[in-house]
Amino acid sequence: MSDFNDFLPNGEAAPDRWVAATHLFDGVAPGGVPAPHEEGPFERWERANARFEARDYIGAANLLAALVEETPGPTGPRLLLARAYYHSAQLRRAEEQLREVIDRDPVEHYAHLLLARTLERQGRHDEAASWNRMAAAFGLTAAE
Numbered sequence: 001m002s003d004f005n006d007f008l009p010n011g012e013a014a015p016d017r018w019v020a021a022t023h024l025f026d027g028v029a030p031g032g033v034p035a036p037h038e039e040g041p042f043e044r045w046e047r048a049n050a051r052f053e054a055r056d057y058i059g060a061a062n063l064l065a066a067l068v069e070e071t072p073g074p075t076g077p078r079l080l081l082a083r084a085y086y087h088s089a090q091l092r093r094a095e096e097q098l099r100e101v102i103d104r105d106p107v108e109h110y111a112h113l114l115l116a117r118t119l120e121r122q123g124r125h126d127e128a129a130s131w132n133r134m135a136a137a138f139g140l141t142a143a144e
Helices: 015-021 041-053 057-070 075-087 091-104 109-121 125-137
Strands: none
Touching: 041 057, 041 075, 057 075, 075 091, 075 109, 091 109, 109 125
């Protein structure tokens, strides 16, 4: 999926399409002439979430990487970026984002669990064990 006109393989409109459609009438002047609308961070966040939910993890990661670069403070986009990297097997990138999340927010419990899973997928089981223990201390298990 790369633009507003994308469709899923089964012919349904891509979720991304409907997020953009919710803003069709924003800024329409009384004469019916639409005012130019530049997509902001919130709209990009909505599109990235829609792509993630549609399991387009690479598309979501591309949107989220730009969003995280633009607004590096919030944890949510960075954590979703890490998840998108994890699901698209970009494990080094996932690890980098997860370590940044944990540095910024040490009690973000899901980041600890996902970092453990990311390290395990890379075959780094000894290193993952400490992160699994931390996740367990937060009350998380592998089933979550």
